Amino acid sequence: MELFIFARFHARPGKQDALAEALRDVLAPSSEEPGCLGIYAFRSIRDPQLFYIHSRWKDEAAFEIHSGLPHTIRFVERVEPLIDHPFDVTRAEQIG
Numbered sequence: 001m002e003l004f005i006f007a008r009f010h011a012r013p014g015k016q017d018a019l020a021e022a023l024r025d026v027l028a029p030s031s032e033e034p035g036c037l038g039i040y041a042f043r044s045i046r047d048p049q050l051f052y053i054h055s056r057w058k059d060e061a062a063f064e065i066h067s068g069l070p071h072t073i074r075f076v077e078r079v080e081p082l083i084d085h086p087f088d089v090t091r092a093e094q095i096g
Helices: 016-031 060-068 070-082
Strands: 003-010 036-043 050-057 088-092
Touching (some): 016 070, 050 060, 060 070
């Protein structure tokens, strides 16, 4: 079953450019993974400190592999000090 990921990132004051760069940097290596069906980064038009990643994965096993890869681990380590909340990732299935 296809897995959808929604990740929310709210930048600390003054860290939004660094966060945007980190998000852009993780897209290419993630999109090249065999289990990735698509990955995109977004920035809120109403809150310039608010960002999202939306990705689609072949299944939960593919996302588990992604979670343990070096580029993903480096991304999490890079992003955690840039955000003002705990890391926030939702795993979802499509219902409609």
